[in-house]
Amino acid sequence: MSNATLKYGSPLQSFLDASFFQELCRLKLDVLKLDSRGQPLFACLDTSYAFKARNSVPLSLDERTFQSESLRSSSGVPIHGVLHNFNRFEEFKSLDKQEFVRDRATEMYDAGLKNINDCVSFHVISFADLKGYRFYYWVCVPCFQKKTFSIKVLETRRLKVAEKYQKWFEKRLDHWVALLNDQNELIPYNRQDARTCKALIVRDTCRLDNIPSALTKNFLTIFNHDSPDRDTIEAVFIRPADTSFALILSLHDLQTDGDEHLQFSGWERNTQNKLGPRGVDLSSLIDPLKIADQTVDLNLKLMKWRLVPELDLEKVKGAKALLLGSGTLGCYVARALMAWGVRKITFVDNGNVSSSNPVRQPLFEFHDVGKNKALAAAEAVKKVFPLLDAEGVELSVPMIGHPVTNEEVEAASYERLCKLFDEHDVVFLLMDSRETRWLPTVMGNATGKMIINAALGFDSYLVMRHGNYSDAQGPRLGCYFCHDVFAPKDSMRDRTLDEMCTVTRPGVALMAASQAVELFVSLLQPRTGGPNEETILGELPHQIRGFLNNFSTLKLRTPAYDHCSACCPPVVDSYKSLGWDFVRSALNDHTYIEELSGLAKVQLEAERASELWKIDDVEIDDEMYALN
Structure with a gap:
């Protein structure tokens, strides 16, 4: 060299x-x-x-x-x-x-x-x-x-x-x-x-x-x-x-x-x-579950690149969601929650998948017919994203106005529901009847949980967030029952087939479910102030009412009703102090709640006012007759 x-x-x-x-x-x-x-x-x-x-x-x-x-x-x-x-x-x-x-x-x-x-x-x-x-x-x-x-x-x-x-x-x-x-x-x-x-x-x-x-x-x-x-x-x-x-x-x-x-x-x-x-x-070399864990939130994280840098995705990801109702609304809400990166979803339902459900309820397939809806829904979302912590609970929510027939069983259901409330951060009310939503509404106010309510009509829907006593800003917002002057009662007796089934235009459920989840996500984001409690994602409405007959949407904001059957102080305080005894009394007789909340007095005053109007009408008619 x-x-x-x-x-x-x-x-x-x-x-x-x-x-x-x-x-x-x-x-x-x-x-x-x-x-x-x-x-x-x-x-x-x-x-x-x-x-x-x-x-x-x-x-x-x-x-x-x-x-x-x-x-x-x-x-x-x-x-x-x-x-x-x-x-x-x-x-x-x-x-x-x-x-x-x-x-x-x-x-x-x-x-x-x-x-x-x-x-x-x-x-x-x-x-x-x-x-x-x-x-x-x-x-x-x-x-x-x-x-x-x-x-x-x-x-x-x-x-x-x-x-x-x-x-x-x-x-x-x-x-x-x-x-x-x-x-x-x-x-x-x-x-x-x-x-x-x-x-x-x-x-x-x-x-x-x-x-x-x-x-x-x-x-x-x-x-x-x-x-x-x-x-x-x-x-x-x-x-x-x-x-x-x-x-x-x-x-x-x-x-x-x-x-x-x-x-x-x-x-x-x-x-x-x-x-x-x-x-x-690396798609074929790395454990697919590890890839899924990183890429499932890809589209969400891309939002933070340009559009919403302050978006708090970790708070959404860490929220534990309880879905009361695993039917049409429950299925669509679950998919939207998964899309937002929520990692813990619990389904609750006591019904089974019927042969008419799979075409309207996207988590179910034909072979699920006969299975409990909550269990089948939890199994379905795990197939979509195996790392999701999903659980199905077969449970009947105690309903006001439905008398207790087996106290041991219904008390156990109540205790299980209490435990589920303690384990979760947000509760979605997605059931078929009004009376099913009453007890979770009371519990939400008593525990300070975030309650998101979605309900369907034939061509309309309602999405709202319940106010609760932990709200520090302004007057407490109303709940689902604040516009009622009667306590809910058994509405499921003597119904025809079209009354027993949820008869609604198929697109209504998607609209309501998506807005319910978007409202939930907005609630978790930093507030920017403004008259409508705006967040970095925009306005934070109290109620959203949609109408498909003219394709319109109405935003409402109403305070809590002093005599509400589900959220007024006497009802919430009685629930906190009496627990199951309070619930049992409400199940056996819905008028118990009307007396406790003051609705009975409101009804009586309304009847008296109505009688006075009748008397006035008679006097006016007599005077007009005399003039003629």
Whole structure:
């Protein structure tokens, strides 16, 4: 090899673990969004694995690479890098790769002039297809050398004893270069001693016999800049085990200064040994459940990129939803909740899937006929998203005006309902009858739970949020029963088929369910003030009434009624103090609630007023008759 031009091996061989791309997904969605600025990377080289790699030390990148703490917890050689993730694939492809490596190498050259150990770094350009879980990347380890600087090998020799040098580098993991002075002492590299040193000691990452890493170009270029008068130098390349070697090098430079005269390299070759990016499709390699957990909220997180940066998705995701009623409304509400990222949904229903249900209730199929609706719905949503915490509870909600026939069973149902209220944050009232909604409404006021109510007519619907006593802003809002002057009673007796079934235009349920869920999500968002309790998503209505006969929507805001059968203070206080005894009395006789709430007195006063109007009408008629 006498007087032969020095040859180099690959500086590093990259290996990107699947966890690296998973963390990139998370950062892109939650942190970076549209920010395409370079992100710092922190890796550690395990030089002991040099001989297990194909031709150089592996540059292993995983999820820890994004955390600076990984450098402190590792015993490897630290190396800093930068991730350049592009928002569009066209940007990734059209990047001027030569200009990119030139700029990065120039930065390394400038840094190396200040500290030779800082002229080593790596860069990763990438594009992440988050929908398909496909990633495109290209790793660059910038290497540079002056165009006018030539390096020739005068002599090659095997280093018999390298332990002294190996131990020196083991104690100084952040050093790439050292000097051997006239006293045969190893000292950190510095410009002054570089001019008189006996040898340049280099940590080498290549595994090829007697061929150093391409990073050597960086070190020798800096060395030549610091010691321009030296035309020869012994370079000792330190590797693990007994593979270290030394080269006597001839250095020749035309003394042309300036980084514009540097030549650059550094792009890694792909698996076809060509200069080009690599692609990874992780959709078939990673546990599908892990992919689903990250990608199920993709569209939601994209909202925060431009449209609603302040959107609090974690609060929505953490909310536990209780759906009382698993029919048409329950099915559509559940799908909308899943789309918003809710992870805990409990279905409650005592009915079974009938053969007429699957076409209108999207969680059910033909083979579900005969199954309990709550259990079948929970099973169905788990098929859509297996990581969803879904539970079905077969339960009859005690109904006001329906006398107790088996107190032990109904008391147990009540206790189970109380437990469900305690375990959840929001309760959706989606049942068929008014009296079924009464007890959950009372419980919602007593416990301060968020209650969202949705009810259907033939061509109309009502969606509302119940007020409760924990509201600190303004007068307490009304509930579903605040417009009634009678307590609910048994409305299910002596009904014809069209009265027993929910007869409604098929599109009404979708409209009501979607607005119920949107109202719930809006309630969880930061308030922005305004007369309508606006949030970052817009207005926060109390009631939404929709009419399909003229395709109109009406927003209403009504205060709580002082004598409401479900939310007035006497009713709520009695429930809190008496519990099941209160409920039992209401079930056996709905007039108990009318007396307690004051509705009976209101009814009596209304009757008296009506009698007075009748008397007035008679007197007016008599007077008119006399005039005639």
